[in-house]
Amino acid sequence: MKSLSDPVRICEVLTGAGFERITVTPVADTTVWGRDPADAADFLLSRPATGRRRRPRGWR
Numbered sequence: 001m002k003s004l005s006d007p008v009r010i011c012e013v014l015t016g017a018g019f020e021r022i023t024v025t026p027v028a029d030t031t032v033w034g035r036d037p038a039d040a041a042d043f044l045l046s047r048p049a050t051g052r053r054r055r056p057r058g059w060r
Contacts (some may be wrong), residue, residue, distance in 0.1 A: 004010055007024040014022050034040030 004013070007026075011022050034043050049054055
């Protein structure tokens with residue numbers, strides 16, 4: 001989640017929510033998207049689009 005990858009931003013959000021003594025520990029991990037580039041592309045293209053706003057009911 002890129003929006004919460006900045007330690008300063010994490011502290012701002014959590015402090016604003018009332019948390020105190022916040023510690024941020026970086027974590028690195030490897031992800032596998034497919035067996036090969038073609039498989040990864042198939043997987044990624046099969047996922048629904050994100051970030052799109054749904055139109056309100058009745059909107060044309």
